[in-house]
Amino acid sequence: MADSSPSANLLLLLLISSLYWLFTPGSAFLIDRDHNTSSAPLEPHFTECISREQETFRCWWSPGSYHNLSSPGALRVFYLKKDSPTSEWKECPEYIHSNRECFFDVNHTSVWIPYCMQLRGENVTYFNEDDCFTVENIVRPDPPVSLSWTLLNISPSGLSYDVMVNWEPPPSADVDAGWMRIEYEIQYRERNTTNWEALEMQPHTQQTIYGLHIGKDYEVHIRCRMVAFTKFGEFSDSIFIEVTEIPTKESTIPFTLVLVLGIVGILILIMLIVITQQHRLMMVLLPPVPAPKIKGIDSELLKKGKLDELNFILTGGGMGGLPTYAPDFYQDEPWVEFIEVDGEDGDSGEREDNRASDTQRLLGLPHPVSHHMNMGCSNAISFPDDDSGRASCYNPDLPEQDTLMLMATLLPGQPEEEEASFDVEERAPASSERSLVQAQTGGPQTWVNTDFYAQVSNVMPSGGVVLSPGQQLRIQESTSATEEETQKGKEDEDSKETEEQKQKELQFQLLVVDPEGSGYTTESNVRQISTPPSSGEGYQTIHPQPVETKPAATMEDNQSPYILPDSPQSQFFSPVADYTVVQELDSHHSLLLNPPPNQSPPPCLPQHPLKAPMPVGYITPDLLGNLSP
Amino acid sequence: MHTMAVIQRSVWALLLWPSLLTVSMPLDCKEEQGSLSGCTSISQEKLLDRVIHHAELIYRVSEESCSLFEEMFLPFPLQLQSSQAGYACITKALPMPSSKSEIQQISDKWLLHSVLMLVQSWIEPLVYLQTTMDRYDHAPDMLLNKTKWVSDKLISLEQGVVVLIKKMLDEGMLATTYSEQGLFQSDVQPEMLESVMRDYTLLSCFKKDAHKMETFLKLLKCRQTDKYNCP
Numbered sequence: 001m002a003d004s005s006p007s008a009n010l011l012l013l014l015l016i017s018s019l020y021w022l023f024t025p026g027s028a029f030l031i032d033r034d035h036n037t038s039s040a041p042l043e044p045h046f047t048e049c050i051s052r053e054q055e056t057f058r059c060w061w062s063p064g065s066y067h068n069l070s071s072p073g074a075l076r077v078f079y080l081k082k083d084s085p086t087s088e089w090k091e092c093p094e095y096i097h098s099n100r101e102c103f104f105d106v107n108h109t110s111v112w113i114p115y116c117m118q119l120r121g122e123n124v125t126y127f128n129e130d131d132c133f134t135v136e137n138i139v140r141p142d143p144p145v146s147l148s149w150t151l152l153n154i155s156p157s158g159l160s161y162d163v164m165v166n167w168e169p170p171p172s173a174d175v176d177a178g179w180m181r182i183e184y185e186i187q188y189r190e191r192n193t194t195n196w197e198a199l200e201m202q203p204h205t206q207q208t209i210y211g212l213h214i215g216k217d218y219e220v221h222i223r224c225r226m227v228a229f230t231k232f233g234e235f236s237d238s239i240f241i242e243v244t245e246i247p248t249k250e251s252t253i254p255f256t257l258v259l260v261l262g263i264v265g266i267l268i269l270i271m272l273i274v275i276t277q278q279h280r281l282m283m284v285l286l287p288p289v290p291a292p293k294i295k296g297i298d299s300e301l302l303k304k305g306k307l308d309e310l311n312f313i314l315t316g317g318g319m320g321g322l323p324t325y326a327p328d329f330y331q332d333e334p335w336v337e338f339i340e341v342d343g344e345d346g347d348s349g350e351r352e353d354n355r356a357s358d359t360q361r362l363l364g365l366p367h368p369v370s371h372h373m374n375m376g377c378s379n380a381i382s383f384p385d386d387d388s389g390r391a392s393c394y395n396p397d398l399p400e401q402d403t404l405m406l407m408a409t410l411l412p413g414q415p416e417e418e419e420a421s422f423d424v425e426e427r428a429p430a431s432s433e434r435s436l437v438q439a440q441t442g443g444p445q446t447w448v449n450t451d452f453y454a455q456v457s458n459v460m461p462s463g464g465v466v467l468s469p470g471q472q473l474r475i476q477e478s479t480s481a482t483e484e485e486t487q488k489g490k491e492d493e494d495s496k497e498t499e500e501q502k503q504k505e506l507q508f509q510l511l512v513v514d515p516e517g518s519g520y521t522t523e524s525n526v527r528q529i530s531t532p533p534s535s536g537e538g539y540q541t542i543h544p545q546p547v548e549t550k551p552a553a554t555m556e557d558n559q560s561p562y563i564l565p566d567s568p569q570s571q572f573f574s575p576v577a578d579y580t581v582v583q584e585l586d587s588h589h590s591l592l593l594n595p596p597p598n599q600s601p602p603p604c605l606p607q608h609p610l611k612a613p614m615p616v617g618y619i620t621p622d623l624l625g626n627l628s629p
Numbered sequence: 630m631h632t633m634a635v636i637q638r639s640v641w642a643l644l645l646w647p648s649l650l651t652v653s654m655p656l657d658c659k660e661e662q663g664s665l666s667g668c669t670s671i672s673q674e675k676l677l678d679r680v681i682h683h684a685e686l687i688y689r690v691s692e693e694s695c696s697l698f699e700e701m702f703l704p705f706p707l708q709l710q711s712s713q714a715g716y717a718c719i720t721k722a723l724p725m726p727s728s729k730s731e732i733q734q735i736s737d738k739w740l741l742h743s744v745l746m747l748v749q750s751w752i753e754p755l756v757y758l759q760t761t762m763d764r765y766d767h768a769p770d771m772l773l774n775k776t777k778w779v780s781d782k783l784i785s786l787e788q789g790v791v792v793l794i795k796k797m798l799d800e801g802m803l804a805t806t807y808s809e810q811g812l813f814q815s816d817v818q819p820e821m822l823e824s825v826m827r828d829y830t831l832l833s834c835f836k837k838d839a840h841k842m843e844t845f846l847k848l849l850k851c852r853q854t855d856k857y858n859c860p
Contacts, residue, residue, distance in 0.1 A: 111844075174860075179848065181685075
């Protein structure tokens with residue numbers, strides 16, 4: 001302990017003395033102190049030694065107060081590289097006297113090895129500077145290059161913005177190889193101010209500056225240094241950032257607003273159109289299904305429970321007659337005969353009753369009393385027709401009179417419930433002139449064994465028409481001739497009234513079609529009642545040709561008012577001609593008809609109409625032939 | 630009977646020979662993906678990156694320690710001695726490249742070995758530094774923690790460099806040399822200032838060498854990735 005203390009003290013003394021010696025103005029550059037004191041004459045000294053890339057370095061010296069040594073060559077630079085204990089002082093490898101600079105190139109520069117610099121005069125070596133350093137400690141990198149900035153965003157208030165600054169590392173620093181690791185420091189300030197704002201050091205080559213104010217000029221520069229070292233390089237050249245008022249995005253706001261409003265307006269318009277044109281749209285989209293109806297008759301009447309009104313209408317009560325729908329429809333069909341049947345006067349109550357009962361039962365016709373309700377329209381009964389709108393009575397020309405007619409049609413299999421019901425229920429129709437006779441079949445069986453068309457064989461004096469099944473031809477009178485002529489159409493009641501009813505021998509078949517033509521037709525065999533001449537009126541004697549026993553029975557019960565040329569049963573087996581061709585007119589203006597062609601009896605006819613689908617309205621003889629087996 | 634036993638043993642040997650292989654395999658793994666052994670393999674690039682990262686951190690922490698030490702313990706005039714201390718660095722005797730041009734001339738192998746030498750020569754002094762700094766009266770904890778940290782990291786850095794040498798150069802493991810320990814085995818209790826100076830010299834020398842290590846390793850990485858533009 002005692003031994004060591006003197007040596008330790010000596011060492012300490014030595015240390016302090018060396019410190020004092022070091023603490024001379026000559027070594028000022030190493031501590032970056034300003035020694036502009038005039039207390040002592042300033043000796044020649046090194047002002048600075050700097051390395052820019054850690055591969056070379058330079059030292060500058062100053063003669064100090066000794067201006068006589070300022071001339072080039074008066075002072076010489078010596079350095080000592082302490083890489084071995086036996087190293088020596090060497091002179092500066094390269095002088096740059098204009099700068100008073102000593103440059104050490106790559107070959108003379110060693111990193112991590114201490115250097116000591118010395119200035120020597122003529123023969124004065126006491127200007128021995130012991131400025132020692134290691135090269136990595138004196139590195140001051142060059143400033144970064146290629147500064148640029150981009151606008152990142154603007155605050156919603158529009159008062160401040162953020163900027164991203166990019167740059168490149170100094171080209172002299174070999175950063176890519178890893179020889180130097182550099183970190184950067186950005187400083188910015190408002191123009192014409194003195195204080196710089198410094199951001200935190202970071203090794204990347206870009207940095208964001210936040211919170212700059214719009215409308216103000218900013219100046220930005222960057223410096224760098226080696227990581228974890230102390231000496232910074234020079235500042236780079238400044239760049240200026242300025243962001244003025246940016247046109248706000250108001251142009252987009254009204255655009256979106258207009259778009260939204262436009263869409264809303266269009267939607268409202270569409271809604272209005274839909275609402276106002278609702279009915280029309282409904283008509284277009286959902287066309288109404290035509291309900292079954294008779295032309296000229298309110299469809300309401302066809303509903304259950306309103307047969308009375310219907311009968312009334314059908315028999316001529318009301319204002320007018322039925323429109324001539326059917327004749328127009330069948331204009332082109334010469335072989336379709338339209339038969340008009342006038343409403344018959346009530347010959348006798350009994351007969352009427354019987355007839356009524358018959359018809360009502362069998363055909364479902366309205367009450368045959370015609371004279372009661374002889375309205376202004378003598379010809380026909382016109383009734384309110386919803387469809388045609390002709391609710392008034394009218395007297396069309398005779399040939400085209402749109403009175404009731406019986407259309408020969410053939411429509412198997414459509415015994416609608418309501419028709420059957422109303423036919424059956426009709427009991428007391430108050431129709432003066434029955435223009436429409438509806439032969440309602442009691443059932444499909446009534447169509448059995450019927451011909452589809454009847455030809456007029458005779459005209460009764462009362463105006464009725466005798467229809468023949470075709471077996472016997474009757475030369476008809478003029479009325480019948482006219483009737484024949486109006487095959488396409490119908491027979492008017494005038495002609496009927498003037499005509500004499502003739503004896504009818506053969507039964508005829510009268511097919512009744514719903515002039516409404518809405519889809520159903522009834523076919524029935526009817527027997528014309530050859531009314532006695534005293535009836536004088538048109539007749540209607542339509543009741544279904546009974547095939548089955550039931551209608552036959554009814555028929556037979558009421559045989560008295562009817563003239564049955566033959567027994568009903570026998571009629572079935574006689575061949576029936578559908579129609580004949582008019583050959584010529586005889587002197588009496590009666591038609592001579594061709595003999596009926598032989599026809600095969602249609603025993604199986606009853607079944608066929610039901611099965612085969614028939615065209616609405618009529619059947620051609622061909623089809624009729626098909627029906628028979 | 631004897632043949633049966635032999636047959637039995639041979640069968641056992643046949644069954645167990647894969648396990649023998651695994652047992653005899655070296656502990657450090659080859660670069661096999663999905664190997665079932667316990668060690669994890671790492672690629673050479675990743676290892677080099679990690680080693681460089683270590684070296685960078687070590688340098689930064691050592692620099693901070695040195696600055697702290699300077700502020701705390703060194704009087705202002707003595708701060709100039711950092712340059713003087715370079716003369717007394719313990720590693721001055723090691724043959725090292727000292728310039729970029731010199732580094733350009735040496736091989737990867739020599740570069741790695743230089744790093745290893747540096748690392749290994751500083752392990753012991755840093756441990757010694759820990760003990761001496763504990764003797765200071767008012768050494769700040771931060772300084773002590775930093776030096777402790779550096780000391781630990783240096784040891785792991787050495788291990789990393791050893792593995793790297795093995796991977797890159799396929800050489801065997803080199804033992805840590807403790808030949809440079811004469812300086813620290815004196816029983817003399819130095820004076821405070823002396824101790825301080827010595828410690829400061831130590832720290833500054835270590836800082837310099839850490840920078841050297843970091844630079845060497847980065848140049849090595851540059852050589853691995855791009856052979857033509859690197860020194």
